[in-house]
Amino acid sequence: MTADLTVTTTSTSYPVVVQAGALASLPTRLEALGLRGALWLVCDGAVETLYAAPVAERLRGAGFVVHTYSVPPGDASKSSARLSDLHTWMIADGVERRDAVLALGGGVVGDLAGFAAATILRGIAVVQMPTTLLSMVDAAVGGKTGINHALGKNLIGAFHQPRLVLADTDTLSSLPPHALREGWAEVIKHGVIRDAGLFVELERIAEARGWDNARPGGLWDAADAALTATLSGLIRRAVAVKVEVVSIDEFERGERITLNYGHTIGHAVEQLSHYGLLHGEAVAVGMHAEARIAQLMGMCDGDLVERQAALIHAYGLRTALPAYDVDAILALTMRDKKVQAKKIRWVLPAAIGTVQVRDDVPEELLRRALQA
Numbered sequence: 001m002t003a004d005l006t007v008t009t010t011s012t013s014y015p016v017v018v019q020a021g022a023l024a025s026l027p028t029r030l031e032a033l034g035l036r037g038a039l040w041l042v043c044d045g046a047v048e049t050l051y052a053a054p055v056a057e058r059l060r061g062a063g064f065v066v067h068t069y070s071v072p073p074g075d076a077s078k079s080s081a082r083l084s085d086l087h088t089w090m091i092a093d094g095v096e097r098r099d100a101v102l103a104l105g106g107g108v109v110g111d112l113a114g115f116a117a118a119t120i121l122r123g124i125a126v127v128q129m130p131t132t133l134l135s136m137v138d139a140a141v142g143g144k145t146g147i148n149h150a151l152g153k154n155l156i157g158a159f160h161q162p163r164l165v166l167a168d169t170d171t172l173s174s175l176p177p178h179a180l181r182e183g184w185a186e187v188i189k190h191g192v193i194r195d196a197g198l199f200v201e202l203e204r205i206a207e208a209r210g211w212d213n214a215r216p217g218g219l220w221d222a223a224d225a226a227l228t229a230t231l232s233g234l235i236r237r238a239v240a241v242k243v244e245v246v247s248i249d250e251f252e253r254g255e256r257i258t259l260n261y262g263h264t265i266g267h268a269v270e271q272l273s274h275y276g277l278l279h280g281e282a283v284a285v286g287m288h289a290e291a292r293i294a295q296l297m298g299m300c301d302g303d304l305v306e307r308q309a310a311l312i313h314a315y316g317l318r319t320a321l322p323a324y325d326v327d328a329i330l331a332l333t334m335r336d337k338k339v340q341a342k343k344i345r346w347v348l349p350a351a352i353g354t355v356q357v358r359d360d361v362p363e364e365l366l367r368r369a370l371q372a
């Protein structure tokens with residue numbers, strides 16, 4: 001059994017478990033955390049039968065009172081109407097301060113259920129149980145919760161750190177291939193921003209499995225136990241990067257901005273595609289463009305750009321920028337939440353494992369990077 005990771009901020013500390021079969025340990029872990037009140041399990045239709053029903057049954061078997069609520073899959077569930085419905089569900093059934101919300105699913109469920117937990121009775125406990133690669137590596141750790149507003153995504157929310165993050169890597173075997181693939185973008189990102197060893201490990205696997213990867217799920221192969229165990233280990237290592245960064249900077253005042261590598265261009269491209277590109281797919285394109293910016297700035301050499309591109313391709317993703325108007329991309333980057341005093345703060349790689357924040361990238365250079 002691998003040791004738990006721990007997020008430690010100035011205000012709190014909590015375990016982050018990344019392990020095959022981790023869901024089985026939920027009842028004992030809740031007991032150990034002193035969470036003995038009623039449990040409000042929120043999931044989405046994609047995981048309801050597969051994981052939520054057995055989890056609820058196991059918890060009831062251990063003596064817990066469990067209420068369940070399933071939201072429709074997709075970003076539309078991050079709405080004020082759905083949030084209000086969750087509040088009504090909990091209030092009508094007698095929610096108490098000592099209770100806990102359990103968020104089981106991908107990023108949408110984590111954000112919505114986390115925000116419901118943050119706001120009901122001025123805040124009750126939440127346990128994040130991510131079932132997608134993207135949410136394991138990123139969203140479930142660090143306490144960002146929220147919903148969308150008609151004027152933009154994720155504009156309403158709160159930092160509400162979970163009491164526990166339980167990522168059962170067995171759940172990835174039922175994830176649709178495209179959802180697995182997009183998750184690798186964030187894993188690669190964590191290698192580039194902070195863990196060169198992780199990046200090299202990812203390269204080593206690509207070398208062994210073939211660089212020209214046309215497998216639908218990227219590299220994941222549930223039938224290959226040895227490979228699956230290796231990939232689980234890599235996911236844990238990628239999660240460790242998020243754990244470190246959030247521990248240093250809970251409220252995004254400094255270090256946490258580095259997690260946005262690839263996201264400035266990525267978000268713009270995602271929006272221009274009207275969300276036809278998945279988040280991870282857009283981040284992969286964004287990382288490539290931002291590495292090119294770093295190269296043109298003289299911060300890194302072409303070798304970094306090429307190694308990163310090769311890895312992105314090996315894990316089943318693309319690097320080519322879709323043929324959008326460069327002005328439209330630039331206009332959207334100015335709306336990025338990292339803009340300060342009208343200057344974009346770019347997170348740019350100086351080497352594999354090291355990034356720097358720069359607000360002095362000339363527009364003409366950006367255009368060259370995006371047109372290349």
Ligand code: GLY
Binds near residue numbers: 256
């Ligand atoms: N997803 C970036 C962060 O949690 O800060």
